[in-house]
Amino acid sequence: MESVYERIASEIYDKSYAIVDDFISEDLRASLLQEQTELLEAGKFRLAAVGKGEKKQIRTEIRNDQVLWLNPDELSRYESIYWGEVEKVRLAINQRCYMGLKSFEGHFARYPKGSFYVRHMDQFQQVIYRQVTVIIYLNDSWSEEDAGMLRMYLPQANGSEEILDISPIGGRLVVFLSGEIPHEVLPTNKERISITGWLKDID
Numbered sequence: 759m760e761s762v763y764e765r766i767a768s769e770i771y772d773k774s775y776a777i778v779d780d781f782i783s784e785d786l787r788a789s790l791l792q793e794q795t796e797l798l799e800a801g802k803f804r805l806a807a808v809g810k811g812e813k814k815q816i817r818t819e820i821r822n823d824q825v826l827w828l829n830p831d832e833l834s835r836y837e838s839i840y841w842g843e844v845e846k847v848r849l850a851i852n853q854r855c856y857m858g859l860k861s862f863e864g865h866f867a868r869y870p871k872g873s874f875y876v877r878h879m880d881q882f883q884q885v886i887y888r889q890v891t892v893i894i895y896l897n898d899s900w901s902e903e904d905a906g907m908l909r910m911y912l913p914q915a916n917g918s919e920e921i922l923d924i925s926p927i928g929g930r931l932v933v934f935l936s937g938e939i940p941h942e943v944l945p946t947n948k949e950r951i952s953i954t955g956w957l958k959d960i961d
């Protein structure tokens with residue numbers, strides 16, 4: 759039988775994105791959320807920047823989430839488990855799509871009530887090595903009224919775009935090609951927590 763990792767790889771191959779509910783166990787989701795909350799309370803989060811290197815800047819009119827980068831050399835127990843899952847996704851995509859993905863980088867993200875991230879592409883000049891975006895949502899509960907959907911603009915063969923709105927339901931994994939799908943985070947009515955990362959074609 760096809761594994762969940764193979765299914766993700768096939769969907770990436772066929773349509774450039776994949777969505778998997780309950781990708782991680784409820785225990786792992788709750789533990790990652792708990793750790794994230796402790797780090798937040800310890801004041802470890804920073805306003806997210808846009809751009810990279812000399813072009814890096816805080817632009818709260820573009821995005822106003824707060825992030826904390828995962829340190830691959832000092833992963834917590836639960837971060838390591840999630841990292842291992844992403845590793846399996848990486849290998850499956852390489853096998854199916856020959857993308858030569860070599861490594862992963864990621865950060866916790868907290869979108870406070872009222873925050874958003876306007877339409878953008880994850881792969882741009884300074885981060886051309888970002889090939890595949892991988893997001894896991896950690897929220898305890900989410901309903902329509904909470905808003906804060908991830909809105910993807912799927913390019914169509916006729917040049918138009920199809921809009922796909924995805925609720926940040928806890929345990930849900932979203933994977934997509936970083937250089938192909940523009941997307942945004944719609945304003946959220948409730949605190950919204952995730953780990954966002956990128957599979958890269960460099961070490």
Ligand SMILES: O=C(O)CCC(=O)C(=O)O
Nearest residue numbers: 875880893908943952954
């Ligand atoms: O949290 C999300 O749904 C998307 C976040 C995002 O687009 C990003 O961090 O680049």
Ligand SMILES: [Fe+2]
Nearest residue numbers: 878879880941
């Ligand atoms: Fe993004």
